[in-house]
Structures are given as structure tokens and as C-alpha cells.
Amino acid sequence: MDDAPTTEAAFRTEARAFLEGVPDLLDGIDQPLERARRYLGARFDAGLGALDYAVEYGGRGLDRGFVDIFRDEASGREPGGNDAGLGIGIGMCLPTIRDHGSDALKDRFLRPGLRGEEVWCQLYSEPGAGSDLAGLTTRAERDGDEWIVTGQKVWTSGAEVSDLGILLARTDPDVPKHRGISMLVLPMRQPGVEIRPLMQMTGVSQFNEVFIDEARIPAGWIVGEEGGGWQIAVALLAHERASIGAGGGRQPIPTARIIDLAHRRAVSADPRVRQDLARLHTGTKIIEWLNRRDGIHPSVTKLWRTRQGR
The missing domain is CATH 2.40.110.10 (Butyryl-CoA Dehydrogenase, subunit A, domain 2)
Structure with a gap:
């Protein structure tokens, strides 16, 4: 998009507006792969499907923090692209081509893959x-x-x-x-x-x-x-661990919505509620930051996600 939001708050509002329309977008589509494809195509066309990709490949050139914000907002609202067979491309293969492929490969594969057109x-x-x-x-x-x-x-x-x-x-x-x-x-x-x-x-x-x-x-x-395939294979496995650690793009707890709910129900001033919200927010941030790192950290992320979901 030409006017990418410069603040996290503006981006969160944009993401919520798109996600509110997902039920209507998928109405009448029962087959999991077709649901995932319809969703990914709409998400990409809305400028939300390649946030940390370069603009020339349909991305927005944003940092990983915006990916985490969208993931948090999308929790429980988007179809399971991983379950439908699209997660391997979105989470592993396409990031590897983005990082290591030639310009010709990027031109050929990134947009169709990110739109869910190719599995x-x-x-x-x-x-x-x-x-x-x-x-x-x-x-x-x-x-x-x-x-x-x-x-x-x-x-x-x-x-x-x-x-x-x-x-x-x-x-x-x-x-x-x-x-x-x-x-x-x-x-x-x-x-x-x-x-x-x-x-x-x-x-x-x-x-x-x-x-x-x-x-x-x-x-x-x-x-x-x-x-040079061995080194790139190792890099792909790092993307795989990160994708799994992120739950395939879905958080166990939609943190921002829980905090918003606490405000709307006028319980956010309760010290016990505030302590629980602080613990939830801190744990979510730990997951986000670990998930940006290679090596063993995505495996640690999975442990944190399990703990967060309790």
C-alpha cells in the first residue's frame, strides 16, 4: 500500500477492520484449502499478507513487530492455512526464496505463493x-x-x-x-x-x-x-521453527482483545486483574521476541506458548 501506517495503533485499527470482514468473505466456502486461498488472496490484496516483504513483491517493508501485531489480532479469526496445506509455503519456502533466491525466482514465486495460488x-x-x-x-x-x-x-x-x-x-x-x-x-x-x-x-x-x-x-x-544448498536448507529450518513457534500464524490468546475487554467491563483497575493482564502481556512479548531469533529460541517459544495458554 502507498500509505503504510507509521504507528502500531493505526496498523492495529487497519488489521481489525479487515478481519471483521472475514466471516462474510468466507461465507458459503466449506473446503479448507479453498477457504484458506480466498482468505490469503484477500489479505494480500489488502496489503496485509506480506508485511515484512519488499514493496516490489507486494509487501510493505515493515518490521517484524507489525507481523506480530497482525498475528495477535488475527488469532481465532482466520482460517487455518497451515492445516489446509499452505503453511509450508507461507512460513518456510517463500521466506527462503525471499532471502536467498534470485530476482527471477522472487518475481515468479512470491506473489502467487503469498496469495495462496500455489501450494x-x-x-x-x-x-x-x-x-x-x-x-x-x-x-x-x-x-x-x-x-x-x-x-x-x-x-x-x-x-x-x-x-x-x-x-x-x-x-x-x-x-x-x-x-x-x-x-x-x-x-x-x-x-x-x-x-x-x-x-x-x-x-x-x-x-x-x-x-x-x-x-x-x-x-x-x-x-x-x-x-550451496546445505546452508540454505538450515536457514529454511530456522523459518520452520519460527513458523511452528508462532503457531502457524495464530496466537493461543488474543492479548490485545483481552485487555480491551477488561477495559470495557471496567475491571482493568482491579489490582488482581491488572497483575494478570501484565503477566499475559509480558508473556506474549517474550514469545514475539524469541520468535524473531534463530537457533533454539523458536523451540523455547513453543514452551512459552503452552504456558500462556493455561
């Missing part, structure tokens, strides 16, 4: 490369203007509904294993990609095996440098 999955683990992920054997070989990929991935969430996958593959077998890995974007809907659900005891399938047989990827769809 992503994460193609990391293999039958023989789980805890030792760097031992992966899926290979990608350059053939003119394309990469030819062959291998197998496992425990892939959302593969059955995905348009694209963020893929780790070995592009150089003659160097130490961590240095021979590249990150590529795999089009999932092509003849060389077969998806098989892994059925659980409950009869439900939450994960998939993905068999890749000479699937093709445009040469320019490599994230970062050839052979």
Missing part, C-alpha cells in the same frame, strides 16, 4: 537420509536448460495438494557430502513425479512418499548457488 511442500527426508540428511542420494544432473532429477523423498506433508516443492538434491557426488547439495524448486505436477500416501493406523494419511523419475526443473529454478 508448496518440503522435499528433504529420504528413506536413507533422515537424521543424517546430508547423506541424501536424490540426484540432479544438468542437461542444457534443465535439471533432470531422480530419487525418492519420504514423510512429505501436503505433497498430494502441492504445485511446487522445495527440493534438496545432490548435484556434485565428487565433493564432501555437505558441499555437493543444491536447493531447487520442483514442479510437482509432471509425469516424473509420483506421490503415494503413507496410511496411518487411523486410516488417515498425513504424510507421503514422493518418487521422482527423471523429473525436469528449469535451470534457473535453483535457490542460491549450485552446491
